[in-house]
Amino acid sequence: MTSVPSLTPIENAHEFSADQLVDQLQVNTKAGLTKDEARRRFEELGPNALQETKREGALTILLRQFNGVIVWILAAAAAISFFLGDTVEGVAILIVLLINAITGFVLEWNASQSMEALRKLDTAPARVLRDGRIQEIPSDEITLGDVLLVEAGDVVSADGNLFDVNQLGVDESALTGESLPVEKSTAISVADAPLGDQHNRLFKGTAVVSGNGRAIVTGIGQHTELGKIATMVEEAERSATPLEEKLNSLAKRLIWITVGLAALFMIVGFVRQEEPKLLIETALALAIAAIPEGMSVVATIALAYGMLRLAEKKVIVKRLSAVETLGGTNVIFTDKTGTLTQNRIEVNTLQLPEGMAEVRVDEQAGKLEVVQGEATVMDDHGYHKLVRIGVLCNNADYEPREGEDAKEVGDPVEVALLKFALGAGVNPDEVTQQHPRKAEKAFSSDTRIMGTLHEADKRYLVAVKGATEEVLDRCDTVLKNGQPISLGETEKDAIQQVSEKMAADGLRTLAFAYREVNERPGDDFTEQNLTYLGIIGFLDPPRTEVTPALQSCREAGIKVIMVTGDHPATALTVASKVRLIEPGEEIVLTGKDLKPIGELSAAEKERVMACRVFARVSPAQKLDMIDLYQQNGDIVGMTGDGVNDAPALKKSDIGIAMGQRGTQVAAETADMVLKDDSFASIVTAIGQGRVIFENIRKFILFLLSCNMSEIFVVTFAGFLGVGNPLLPLQILFINIVTDVFPALALGVGRENRELMKQPPRNPDTPVLTNRDWWMITYYALVMTIAVLGVYWFGTRNLGMNQGMGNTITFYSLSFAQLLHVFNLYSGHGHFFRNEITTNKFIWWALVVCVVILVLTYYVPFLSQVLSIQPMTNQALLLIAAAGIFPVIVIQVIRKLTGLGE
Known part of the structure; x- marks a missing residue:
């Protein structure tokens, strides 16, 4: 030592x-x-x-909201606007920056209270x-x-x-x-x-x-x-959520697109010897067009809407992005106690001389039912004797109360015995009154038994419970068919083996015995001449809703792993009962079997990742296991309720705490709290998360195709030398007003039950795939052709001046983008009836946007700021044509080629 x-x-x-x-x-x-x-x-x-530890102050969190590439580009755009004398435009950009910063600050101001x-x-x-x-x-x-x-x-x-x-x-x-x-x-x-x-x-x-x-x-x-x-x-570092990382990656991609186009445009402009100020203004318009200013606001509202839906289903979300993260989760580490089980002890198995029965106590109904085994043992005299001995050799108190939680005082195992008696139709109070206690031999680590002495009808009853081996040593008879018969060493060995098998199956076992005499025994009344009654096995019972929830996880392609500090046999038993593992998968690894992640060989990593049940695992080892799966590219969820779960809850991509039985530490560390402690609620949250991700993907597809059309309009007009059809402030207005409302309606779309029958998306897959980028480009080109077509026709054939041309382009692009929302249905259904046309929020968004566009024309302040010119009927016809043409073209090509399905 x-x-x-x-x-x-x-x-x-x-x-x-x-x-x-x-x-x-x-x-x-x-x-x-x-x-x-x-x-x-x-x-x-x-x-x-x-x-x-020193916590971040409000000022630090607020300043961090202004640290990002998109923020820097918008800030530079505002500075250039002020430099060029466009004060209104500069102020408008700063307002957008401020809105985004406030949104981010509110989201981060729920810092962890774990410490x-x-x-x-x-x-x-x-x-x-x-x-x-x-x-x-x-x-x-x-x-x-x-x-x-x-x-x-x-x-x-x-x-x-x-x-x-x-x-x-x-x-x-x-x-x-x-x-x-x-x-x-x-x-x-x-x-x-x-x-x-x-x-x-x-x-x-x-x-x-x-x-x-x-x-x-x-x-x-x-x-x-x-x-x-x-x-x-x-x-334990809480890294950016997968959604945040994907949106950041998307933003960087947009920036490179913008830089490339702006640089190309500037080079062509200098070669043509165009006016530098015009080139700068056009580049500024490109920068504003490329950045979807409303994306973070729409994402936030879409997530918040999902959060409200989950709150109605007793799932409290503390971090908005956690809703979507759970939708992408493909591995869930779950604690056993209080998550898969009820975190309370119940009588589970009766092993009597007449046979075995697995039972379940229904506390609310006050009944006892046989789940498996021989129901006939409950008709035997020995069974009824066992129930009463469990009540008498007991120091706990249990008082059911209607409409509120029962009063429980004492050792949980002894409380379970009282519940068992009530379920068996025996009133513990009546039994104890009929058999007043006269003496007690308290349980000790030396004797490993407890005994009580009672008097009834001028006779004395000795009640004993304890470790099987110790109880059997004091027994010379066994109660069979209502009669004590001799108990030999062979029978004792067989009973001991049964007890060991029950313990190996994860049950805590207690043996029971009694003795009845006419004269009061001495102080050693528990030491000899006892009659053996049987063994009771206790277990923290599984939650009934867990098994179907785990089945839903399997259908959704989600791997569920139990990680507990409890005994290996107990963990394996619960895993089998809830069908977390199938027959033949009875493998459990303990903390002793786990090396630090850096010391694992490839074969050892494979062995660890193939196991579904881990027991006697320390908090540090839970962190290692989460890290192992995260390094493998998985999105990891962690459920738990104890102090020991707090580091893992924080380290995981999505921490889920139990709200009823969970500790305050776990609840405040986690990203989500289940008010009903139900694992089934996790499945509900996963489904909602998948819906939200699909909605986010859809509105980003909408926003970027709209933004790309703005980029193409400005860039192609510059290359063709037909002037600047869109002003920077007009682009900014379209991005933060007329684009945002339809995008928001897409973000709160209806649920899609089919998503939970599909495997989780690949964590490495970006928000937008290469196919999505092709679709964005395709949609944008069609809208660009329509908008530039009416601009060119109006300015070249109808003699419209540049100001009128800007006005036509502004309204044409706004109208085309509003109608573009109908192009984004998934392919289920048809054009006139699908998830878009049946979404009431879409129609409200269109009404609001049309009203806003009308106001920009008739309200003098808005029309002056946006440089709106009075329009003729010809201009209105051109605007209508520019809006309707892209929808017709896209739908015709969709029918002919299946593009967009």
Whole structure:
């Protein structure tokens, strides 16, 4: 054993005995630290609190909204406008920048409160032994070497090694994922024991559910297991979501297109010796035309609309982009406790001498039903005896209450026995009244049994429960067919093997026995002459809605992986029950089997990625596994409810926390919170995410084909030497007004149920594929030909001046783009009835845009700013022709070639 320096938080403390820690930490377990020594250590080591990190201020977040290539280009365009004297145009561009910045700031101002939630676990006072007296102090004043006292109801304030325990049970589910309370002891744990198996340790933030104990504090603050998780939460980087990355990539592509066209246009202009100011103004118009200023606003509103839909289905989204990210998720890591299971203990299996039955307790109906096995065992005398012994040898209290949660007090296993009795038609209160308790032998780690003595009708009844081996050692008969018969060693071995098989299947087992005598027995009433009744297996039951939800995931091509800190056998049992794995896939890897990601060979990586169930996994290993899949190009979702899940929730592409049973830390770290804790809600969210991505893709297709038509109009007009048909301010108006409303209507389109029957899209696939870019170019060319055609015809054949030509082009392009929305239906249905024509928002958008265009003509201020000239009937006919021509051409070609399907 290596020596641990004094006054240093102890690593691998589970390997040390109490005597070794007394020497290392220089503490007296009977008197504790002296007041002076405690103060000295506090000054040297600091408080028992999690470190605070400096958070980003509002100004920092706001300034970051102005950091981006698109923002810089628009800012440069505004500066050039001011330089050229176009003040109105410069102000308009700045307003657009401000709107986008405010939108981004609001989205980021929901910064994670994870560290604050972790610190709230520190607020409870703690009891320590100092100067030989028990003192209550603030938990942050605990220091290394303190003797910490805990009892039922306490939240543990620091990490420590136990040296004195009395029936101590601790709920560590938030830290390790272990469903059942852990029975603590003072025996040294094995060297490589994971947290869930370190039975001689107490951990900060866990809850004491029974008994009491004393421990030597071995870790405080950031050096506790909770502190290590807090550090991982801080260090786990939350990268840009896939949608954000794809939109950024798309923006960069647009910029290169713009730069190329502008450079080509400038070169041609200089060769022609055109006026420099005109060239600059045209290049400025190109820059404004290339950037879809409304894209981020429309994306935000589309995501927000999806968020509201999900809120109605009890899914709360904290980051808007998370809705779409979940739609692209192809791997989901799910915790077991509270996610796939109900996070409560129930009687699951009865193993009686007459046979076996798997049962389910319906608390609301107060009934017990046999799920599998032999229902006839419930008619046997031994079964009814077992139910009553489970009630009598019990210190818990369970009180069902109509219209509200039942009152549960005591060990969860004993509470489960009372629920089991009610389901079996037995009233626990009546049983205990009929058999008053006269004595009790409390459970201890030495005897591993509990016994109670009761009196009824001048006779005495001994009720015993405990570890199967210990109970069998005290039994000489077994109850069969209502009669005690001799129990030999062969029968005992067979029963022990059954118990071990149940434990291997992930059940926690307790054996039950009894004895009836005429005279009151002595103090050793639990030690001999008992009659064996049977074994009860307990399990955290699976949630009923999980199995069909997992089936939906399979149909949608989503891989679901269980990652838990619980026992391997328990994890495998639950995975089988919910059909997470199929027969033949019964493989489980534990934390011991997992190397750090950097040390895995190709074969080991393949083995890890082929496994669907992982148990006894630490928070750091969860991070490694998420990283492994992310490096493989997958979009990873992570569900969880415990403190131990917080780092992984943050690291994953989409963190999903349970809202009912989940910890505050998990909820505040995650991107989404399920109010009903239902895994089925995740499937709903995935479907909504896929719909939103398809809607986003569709409105981007619309926006970019419109923007590309503006680029082509300006560029081709320049190359053809027919003047500048569109002014920069007119382009900006089209982009942020007449384009945005139809795009927004596309973004909130109706749901498509067929999307959940398709595999997830490839995470590497951009928002727009090469085929989409060809379609954008095709749509833009058709609109450009129509708009430039009427501009050329009006200025060359009808004698219209440049101002009138600009006006015709402005309204022609606006009208063509409004009608272009009807070209974007998916191919399901026909032109007059499809997802576009049946979308009421499309029609409202068209009405609003037409009204706005009418106002630009009749409101003097708007017509002056946009340089609108009075129009003749000829001009109106040209505008109508330019709007209708692209729709007719595109639909005819679509029918002939299938292009656009």
